[in-house]
Amino acid sequence: MKFLPTxxxxxxxxxxxxxxxLREGICFPSYCVPVGSYVEAExxxxxxxxxxxxxxxxxxxWNFLLSENRRLHTARAQGFKIVGTMKDLGTVPILAxxxxxxxxxxxxxxxxxxxxxxLSDRLFCLADEHGIGPHLCPxxxxxxxxxxxxxxxxxxxxxxxxxxxxDDFSAISQRLFHLGYPLRWWEIPPRRPPDPDETKVExxxxxxxxxxxxxxxxxxxxxxAKWIEELHPGIxxxxxxxxxxxHRANHVRRLINAIRDITFSAPVPPIPALEELxxxxxxxxxxxxxxxxxxxxxxxxxxxxxxVEAGVTPLDPIPKVRVAxxxxxxxxxxxxLIEECGLLVCATDYxxxxxxxxxxxxxxxxxxxATVALCDPMIGHPVDRARHIAKLIKKYQIQAVIVFxxxxxxxxxxxxxxxQRFFQESYGIPVLVVEVPxxxxxxxxxxxxxxxALYEIIQT
Amino acid sequence: xxYRTESSAExxxxxxxxxxxxxxxxxxxxxxxxxxxxxxxxxxxxxxxxAFAQLTQGFNQLRQKLDHMRIALPASLFLxxxxxxxxxxxxxxxxxxxxxxxxxxxxxGILMGHLTNLHLxxxxxxxxxxxxxxFLCGEPIPPTHATIEVGPDVDKSIFELIADQWLPQVPYLGxxxxxxxxxxxxxxxxxxxxDGLLVIxxxxxxxxxxxxxxxxxxxxxxxxxxxxxxxxxxxSHALNRVSALIEMVKKR
Numbered sequence: 001m002k003f004l005p006t007x008x009x010x011x012x013x014x015x016x017x018x019x020x021x022l023r024e025g026i027c028f029p030s031y032c033v034p035v036g037s038y039v040e041a042e043x044x045x046x047x048x049x050x051x052x053x054x055x056x057x058x059x060x061x062w063n064f065l066l067s068e069n070r071r072l073h074t075a076r077a078q079g080f081k082i083v084g085t086m087k088d089l090g091t092v093p094i095l096a097x098x099x100x101x102x103x104x105x106x107x108x109x110x111x112x113x114x115x116x117x118x119l120s121d122r123l124f125c126l127a128d129e130h131g132i133g134p135h136l137c138p139x140x141x142x143x144x145x146x147x148x149x150x151x152x153x154x155x156x157x158x159x160x161x162x163x164x165x166x167d168d169f170s171a172i173s174q175r176l177f178h179l180g181y182p183l184r185w186w187e188i189p190p191r192r193p194p195d196p197d198e199t200k201v202e203x204x205x206x207x208x209x210x211x212x213x214x215x216x217x218x219x220x221x222x223x224x225a226k227w228i229e230e231l232h233p234g235i236x237x238x239x240x241x242x243x244x245x246x247h248r249a250n251h252v253r254r255l256i257n258a259i260r261d262i263t264f265s266a267p268v269p270p271i272p273a274l275e276e277l278x279x280x281x282x283x284x285x286x287x288x289x290x291x292x293x294x295x296x297x298x299x300x301x302x303x304x305x306x307x308v309e310a311g312v313t314p315l316d317p318i319p320k321v322r323v324a325x326x327x328x329x330x331x332x333x334x335x336x337l338i339e340e341c342g343l344l345v346c347a348t349d350y351x352x353x354x355x356x357x358x359x360x361x362x363x364x365x366x367x368x369x370a371t372v373a374l375c376d377p378m379i380g381h382p383v384d385r386a387r388h389i390a391k392l393i394k395k396y397q398i399q400a401v402i403v404f405x406x407x408x409x410x411x412x413x414x415x416x417x418x419x420q421r422f423f424q425e426s427y428g429i430p431v432l433v434v435e436v437p438x439x440x441x442x443x444x445x446x447x448x449x450x451x452x453a454l455y456e457i458i459q460t
Numbered sequence: 461x462x463y464r465t466e467s468s469a470e471x472x473x474x475x476x477x478x479x480x481x482x483x484x485x486x487x488x489x490x491x492x493x494x495x496x497x498x499x500x501x502x503x504x505x506x507x508x509x510x511a512f513a514q515l516t517q518g519f520n521q522l523r524q525k526l527d528h529m530r531i532a533l534p535a536s537l538f539l540x541x542x543x544x545x546x547x548x549x550x551x552x553x554x555x556x557x558x559x560x561x562x563x564x565x566x567x568x569g570i571l572m573g574h575l576t577n578l579h580l581x582x583x584x585x586x587x588x589x590x591x592x593x594x595f596l597c598g599e600p601i602p603p604t605h606a607t608i609e610v611g612p613d614v615d616k617s618i619f620e621l622i623a624d625q626w627l628p629q630v631p632y633l634g635x636x637x638x639x640x641x642x643x644x645x646x647x648x649x650x651x652x653x654x655d656g657l658l659v660i661x662x663x664x665x666x667x668x669x670x671x672x673x674x675x676x677x678x679x680x681x682x683x684x685x686x687x688x689x690x691x692x693x694x695x696s697h698a699l700n701r702v703s704a705l706i707e708m709v710k711k712r
Contacts, residue, residue, distance in 0.1 A: 131673045136666060162478040162636040170478070170636065171670035177637050178674050185636040187479045189487070195494060212490055219483050410666065 008051045008314045032063040053275045057299040076153040081231040084155030090355025091373040093285040098245035111139040136168040137409035158183040164190035164379035166410035186220040191380040205375040217370035242365040255297040264346040270307035273345035274335035283355045319344035321458045324389045327404040329436040341451035346396040382415035386422040405435040478636045489623035512618040513610040520607045527604035535570045535593035536583035565590045566709040569654040572598040573662035634667045656682045656709040663689035682708045
């Protein structure tokens, strides 16, 4: 095919394009199908309300994301051990993937299922029936998925972080334990600066912490390794095996960072914010297939590079105001809406910025994992998150910050206000804090007004 | 999680681990040591092991007495002895002397998050129905049943002693897993021969909120709950719920 269309299109058009790509001889992996088929097959009825990037790489990306549950069930049928990792977003899976025939995934990811299925999954209703109501984070959908068993296969082992985590998440994990699931907790302490008499260490993100924190979390990773070993009698994790897993994780991180950097610095965005968000999400557990994850990201990176070289963008009109986004939106449609309101996403903190940091490969691998786990934006003060974005202001010419509040999430109660104050006092940058529900349709006009007001403020 | 204070006064945030593994307890001991250094830095005296042993012995005796009082006294009277109670600004409906329950009357255990004068006022109202309330546990009240044993030739530091002996005894709902809380609860229900349980839940507390169905499941006696903290004076609403509990308990 001589010419690949570069545009943002609706699902029907994307499926037509998929057929055209096939006819033109473009190859897709065997799991790929028209993205629209997930509407019927999986009940993903939100998809027709989204706008998609037209590239073959994007079609592959969406397929990879939407087929994850099938992939997990297939792995279970093939005798793979499945480790459910919860809350730490990005570190424990690397440890799990160091073991043979093991797949790790975050059941937390189910928080988007009610959005993708437009509540037809009834996961929230089931959670309500169990006393886990809408005053909690949409991650409560995960609890229901453990009960109705209609989504992911029940993991052989569940490893959840606790300590410096959201209260609602911690309480939900305890309820899963009460149900009898094989859940174990490891502890991550809140990040703090060292006292004057404490030995300090510097983390890969430049933060300084007491060495005792690092030692403690390193110990926790050794403990987790022993738990995973229970699934593999006779197998002891070797350092080279863990180093190999880290090396592969770093490859994924480098690919995503390259996509991010090129996208955020380009004069016109080579891919829409929605696809950039999906690509970033892959970093936390490689969407249950690390090898294919690399392939998917490499294809997307090629598209990004080619478009930047050609100076083309799928967005029409091209958004003008450059914004940083903090927190993932509960409704994916929000990413389309931002761009429709003239805002261009050019920096992100989707709660797992630590998973984008390259893991040191020149130190003890357990300690290396601990160093990045301690960079988790969610275990520190919200100002740490604001500072992370602030470092990128010049690089990506950020003009405003949008904080997506997640309904009911403990961290969302006050962080928006703290971040808002930080940017207004230190940088004079406007910050918009908006709560994004699981389905934005009923409040879309209000959200649109808020986003457009931000656009107008910057433009004037 | 706890955010650092934004006030200008010097402050210390003590991290209490959620898990109770050996490593977590060791970590807590280190946190206590850090706290002691900070206290010295702001003008306190360094705690010597002999002084600690003496203090601990005194506290153990005091806690034993308190534990007897906790079970024998109506909850409002017991709790009014606790430091968090603001005696300078009593709640308007607080009476000088709380009503006493009778032994033949229903005995209701009280579980709660934090303690305010509003809680005391509510408890007094409940006790005025002739209910014997027994305080079980609440977040700011140290567990009265717990003791720390300091041996004469113990090698451990005082911080390790506190961490190893104290923390595992605290029936904390937010511990992961919180098995210890339920062991405590079932023991207390049996020991105090409770007829019912009242959970006074702090508003927006996810830990209490999500554990309520489990508490109801495991208590084996009628359980009711009220939420305090969202309205200026919610006692009348709370009392309606409590009356229903009392009626249910009396019918048993």
